[in-house]
Amino acid sequence: MPQDLNYLKETPSQTAGPYVHIGLAPGAAGFDIYRQELGWDIAGPNAKGERIRIEGCVIDGMGSPIKDVLLEAWQANADGIYAHPEHEGQVEDGFRGWGRVITDFETGEWGFDTIKPGPVKTPDGKVMAPHISLWIVARGINVGLQTRLYFEDEVEANAVDPVINLIEWERRRQTLIAKKTERDGKAVYRFDVKLQGQDETVFFDI
Numbered sequence: 260m261p262q263d264l265n266y267l268k269e270t271p272s273q274t275a276g277p278y279v280h281i282g283l284a285p286g287a288a289g290f291d292i293y294r295q296e297l298g299w300d301i302a303g304p305n306a307k308g309e310r311i312r313i314e315g316c317v318i319d320g321m322g323s324p325i326k327d328v329l330l331e332a333w334q335a336n337a338d339g340i341y342a343h344p345e346h347e348g349q350v351e352d353g354f355r356g357w358g359r360v361i362t363d364f365e366t367g368e369w370g371f372d373t374i375k376p377g378p379v380k381t382p383d384g385k386v387m388a389p390h391i392s393l394w395i396v397a398r399g400i401n402v403g404l405q406t407r408l409y410f411e412d413e414v415e416a417n418a419v420d421p422v423i424n425l426i427e428w429e430r431r432r433q434t435l436i437a438k439k440t441e442r443d444g445k446a447v448y449r450f451d452v453k454l455q456g457q458d459e460t461v462f463f464d465i
Contacts, residue, residue, distance in 0.1 A: 302374045306337070308337025308376075312448070313373065315452060317452045318452065319455065327361075327397055329360075332360070333357050336354050336377065339378045358371055381421065387420050391408045393405070405464075406462050409423065409436050410436070430458070432461075434460045
């Protein structure tokens with residue numbers, strides 16, 4: 260006899276650690292089992308656009324960097340087009356638009372090289388500012404956290420972005436903005452993710 264759904268209990272959740280790197284980024288955990296680590300090459304050698312670097316830390320509620328974080332990044336190419344079967348032939352050969360990185364076990368720093376994405380059109384014709392979506396998991400996080408990284412130097416595009424404008428307070432909006440610096444002639448964007456406390460990063464429920 261089928262069970263009454265009103266009496267079914269919620270399935271227990273479980274955090275991603277402590278073995279998340281062995282399964283999702285084994286090379287970093289000392290296991291040489293893949294010819295190439297899955298997800299490290301985001302843009303590929305043929306992608307057009309500005310080559311940039313993204314760097315940051317994931318910081319806990321006490322202000323300390325978390326050192327066992329895994330982040331997945333998803334972005335469009337310089338023309339604002341995602342690598343998807345529906346867009347076959349519209350993105351450069353080798354452009355994946357998706358990557359996976361982990362934090363340094365000693366410092367908690369993470370980073371990846373890619374190209375700066377272009378504005379993306381929504382299905383209803385609105386235009387989103389250039390951004391990179393990030394998904395974050397770590398020991399102690401029961402449900403993966405979803406956020407976005409926007410670029411400090413895209414002031415006009417950010418001002419009309421339909422997602423940023425869902426956030427009421429300007430101070431909260433600023434938690435999604437990566438700060439630009441330069442190193443060896445290359446743009447470097449700093450994006451620290453704060454899990455709790457003052458200036459906690461905005462996370463999206465999707």
